[in-house]
Amino acid sequence: MVATLVRILLVFCVFAPLEALAESLVATRLIRATEVIGPGDVELHTAALPGAASHPDQVIGLEARVAIYPGRPVRLGDLGPAAVVERNEIVRMVFRQGGLMILSEGRVMGRAALGDQVAVMNLSSRQSVQAVVTSHGTVEVIGSAGALQ
Numbered sequence: 001m002v003a004t005l006v007r008i009l010l011v012f013c014v015f016a017p018l019e020a021l022a023e024s025l026v027a028t029r030l031i032r033a034t035e036v037i038g039p040g041d042v043e044l045h046t047a048a049l050p051g052a053a054s055h056p057d058q059v060i061g062l063e064a065r066v067a068i069y070p071g072r073p074v075r076l077g078d079l080g081p082a083a084v085v086e087r088n089e090i091v092r093m094v095f096r097q098g099g100l101m102i103l104s105e106g107r108v109m110g111r112a113a114l115g116d117q118v119a120v121m122n123l124s125s126r127q128s129v130q131a132v133v134t135s136h137g138t139v140e141v142i143g144s145a146g147a148l149q
Contacts (some may be wrong), residue, residue, distance in 0.1 A: 022048035049073040081113035
């Protein structure tokens with residue numbers, strides 16, 4: 001009996017401090033969907049909350065995909081890379097193949113982050129093409145150059 005109590009106390013003493021050190025991030029204000037999270041938008045909470053991020057570096061600079069209310073946990077699944085092109089934004093379309101490079105202007109059909117694939121309508125031909133966002137205001141066309149003419 002005494003040995004069992006000693007084991008329980010030993011386990012509690014070994015694992016309890018780890019639980020006490022567990023921290024989770026919570027929102028300090030209402031973070032609306034599509035807002036980029038800044039340093040003042042989150043704070044550490046002393047409890048371990050399921051699915052919540054544990055360090056500000058994990059979330060600062062990411063975009064909220066859903067509204068996050070004050071005092072609620074900031075979950076990594078509710079965040080993503082910040083969009084660099086917005087729907088209806090005019091962008092430079094680039095097509096590269098070998099030594100050939102064709103430039104044109106297009107209208108983005110949806111929001112997208114760096115590396116995301118997005119539909120873009122060529123302003124000259126009114127044809128839509130798939131492109132990858134390569135930088136703010138620039139997309140690289142996937143496929144043939146026919147839609148750029």
